[in-house]
Amino acid sequence: DAKTTQPPSMDCAEGRAANLPCNHSTISGNEYVYWYRQIHSQGPQYIIHGLKNNETNEMASLIITEDRKSSTLILPHATLRDTAVYYCIVREAYDMRFGAGTRLTVKP
Amino acid sequence: SQTIHQWPATLVQPVGSPLSLECTVEGTSNPNLYWYRQAAGRGLQLLFYSVGIGQISSEVPQNLSASRPQDRQFILSSKKLLLSDSGFYLCAWSASRNTGELFFGEGSRLTVL
Numbered sequence: 001d002a003k004t005t006q007p008p009s010m011d012c013a014e015g016r017a018a019n020l021p022c023n024h025s026t027i028s029g030n031e032y033v034y035w036y037r038q039i040h041s042q043g044p045q046y047i048i049h050g051l052k053n054n055e056t057n058e059m060a061s062l063i064i065t066e067d068r069k070s071s072t073l074i075l076p077h078a079t080l081r082d083t084a085v086y087y088c089i090v091r092e093a094y095d096m097r098f099g100a101g102t103r104l105t106v107k108p
Numbered sequence: 109s110q111t112i113h114q115w116p117a118t119l120v121q122p123v124g125s126p127l128s129l130e131c132t133v134e135g136t137s138n139p140n141l142y143w144y145r146q147a148a149g150r151g152l153q154l155l156f157y158s159v160g161i162g163q164i165s166s167e168v169p170q171n172l173s174a175s176r177p178q179d180r181q182f183i184l185s186s187k188k189l190l191l192s193d194s195g196f197y198l199c200a201w202s203a204s205r206n207t208g209e210l211f212f213g214e215g216s217r218l219t220v221l
Contacts, residue, residue, distance in 0.1 A: 032208055034208045034209075036210075038152075041196075041215070042212075042214075042215070043198050043200070043212025043213060043214065043215055044152065044198075044210070044212055045212075046209045046210060046211070049208060049209070085151075087151075087152075089208070091208045094140055094157055094159055094165075095154060095157055095165070095167065096142065096154065096200075096202075096208055096210055097154050098144070098151050098152035098153075098154070099151055100150075100151045101151060
């Protein structure tokens, strides 16, 4: 069972920031937060991960609350190609378990 | 650079027939290997993962099995397919240093009739 809770769907206007929330209230100290996305009929694509500090890369930013019980993935300028299912995963060991994710629809 | 390939890409099989899906990784050694399944309109379900040759961890009891005969080869099998085995099967690998960054193959779409 996934250790995370995400809204099933969200909409975002093209060019605006997309903020995708994730709750992981039972996260333990050694567990990382990972984000992936899956575009229809393709394998998931890694986006970003973090432990305690906020992280940023060329794709997105990850904001983790101080108590680590929730996080937010930020796509700063969403495009139509960012329409996908976004998965938040809490992981300690080898098993990566994907939940239902959030279906993000970017609208023109 | 590392690559991952799985085949066949599409498969239509009758109920009760056997199954063999193959996945190979190139350009890395001792990867962690994974098999996932995604039923239509559903999320990804972890089926098996392997941290080394002959080491398989099964996540869900079912009529599927996995084997890792070589370091970079991962095979998903069934002796007798069920209708419920239909889905999109994805193989993935990660570096053996226990990173959670997974790289996925192109997927194999199985339809059991």
